[in-house]
Amino acid sequence: MTALELLTWARGTGLSLALAICAFGILLRLFEIFSLGRKADLSPPRDASPGSGWRTIVSRSLPPPGLFKRSPVTYIGGYVFHIGFAITLFFFVPHIELVRGLTGLSWPGLPMQVVDISAVAAILALFAVLASRLMNPVKRFLSGFQDYLAWLLTLLPLLTGYLAFHHVVADYTLMLALHVLSVELLLVALPFTKLFHTVSVFVSRWYNGDIFGRKGVAS
């Protein structure tokens, strides 16, 4: 199998399979979570706090006071990674073309240099948070296999994409094929690991905010 044939498989059968598994898993889990329901809350809300859930979506996305001093690596690393990753994912023109191919939607991309810097920042941030996870005894204690797996599955698409873009290690065709395959691994694992937060993060933030609001807890 040549590199081009591997790429053709990855863009064709491989991508279709990965997207199908991802879509299947996301809907399965969302349906399950939403259908679980909660016991009816018979007590009246402590505080009339309409919109608490929505406010929490915003407030928990902003840094809480004191976190920078307490945990600077998590704080900076988390933001740099997520913003860098989002720019790389959503504003690299070939990625927009992928979305256009699937949905017909498209938007303007950013120059390659901007995306390049974002990708490097995201990769460096990933290594920083891994180092922090390994060196901080509490974080290390709390970490399991799945955390390291999620870290690796997130790193691989960034790394292979960066190497493909800069034609390092292997020729572009092979690296691009490996990049697409690594994304497919991520898609397959996404619904069934902690990476599911990609889909559920704002749902859970809204729920937490809402339930805390009812209980009279500021959040």
Add this chain to the structure above:
Amino acid sequence: MAIDGPTIAEVLRQQGISRRGFLKFCATTASLMALPPSMVPAIAAALQHARRPSVIWLSFQECTGCTESLTRSHSPSIEGLILEQISLDYHHTLQAASGTAAEAAREAAMRENAGKYLLVVDGSIPLGNAGFSTIAGISNLDMLKETAAGAAAVIAVGTCAAYGGIPAAQPNPTGAVPVSAIIKDKPVLNVPGCPPIPVVITGVLAHFLTFGSLPELDALGRPKAFYGESIHDRCYRRPFYDQGKFAETFDDEGARKGWCLFKLGCKGPVTYNACATTKWNQGVSFPIQSGHGCIGCSEPGFWDAGPFYKALSMPIGPAKAAIGAAAVAGLAAGAAVALRNRSAKKSAQAAHQKVTIDDLEKSK
């Protein structure tokens, strides 16, 4: 390799090529082959004194586009002269003889230059049925094996001979295979392209005449000097890719301004060839320069590597249908899991036994 007759320099002089023109050709060849300038005199000396190499050219399942490209690209050129008038002992498209006389010429060349001649092949070889493609009643497979047996080296010209090309595209009705799938005991050099760039052939011939060996090849059997870099990396439109400026259609503002053709399906990033540097028709242009994306014709299996007009990052499988079907299946599975959870909850409620302090006291 050499047979009696005039040297290459003598033939070129007869054709009105000056020594200056000849040396220019040698310098260009050295530069194209990524050889140091100090090699130019060596090439000139070797070509000047070389007797014409015997070349047998076999055409199998092909469209004659390779021959057209190599002989009619521009004329008269040294490349054309070397190909048309110096080298060929047998080429059933170009030679005057036909039938038995043509085959006799091939057999004579094989006999007289046994172990020394170069064999050039264009077109793929059908393994499905010998009758799919024959020349003078001889199957392509038999003719290739017989002719390759006494060759010094084999040059597979064009994507069909190098990788199977269009005849081998799915569903490959003739069972077409490339030369390298059959010839295992001789050096096989691939010059892919649909058609390949003429100067690659003469460059390889010049290398063979100068050093007596084939140039350095990559993993796909192609001379690295010509196929070492991708079209994308050497493309004059590359800065537009980097700036994020793309033509969206073939006649929009971006297309008129000559912006990058990636979104229109250009396969330049995954195609390794010299088109962007050597160009075609005496360096006049190449497909991207004339406004059309690269279709990746020099890569193995290019015909089956997705639509020509879909961007390289677009899905080429039934992704939408797969997502749709999977979404329905996901919802169904979610509903099944929800039902199971609900019944588990209900049965837990039904089995729930209230425990009082008295019960606990009793159990002591």
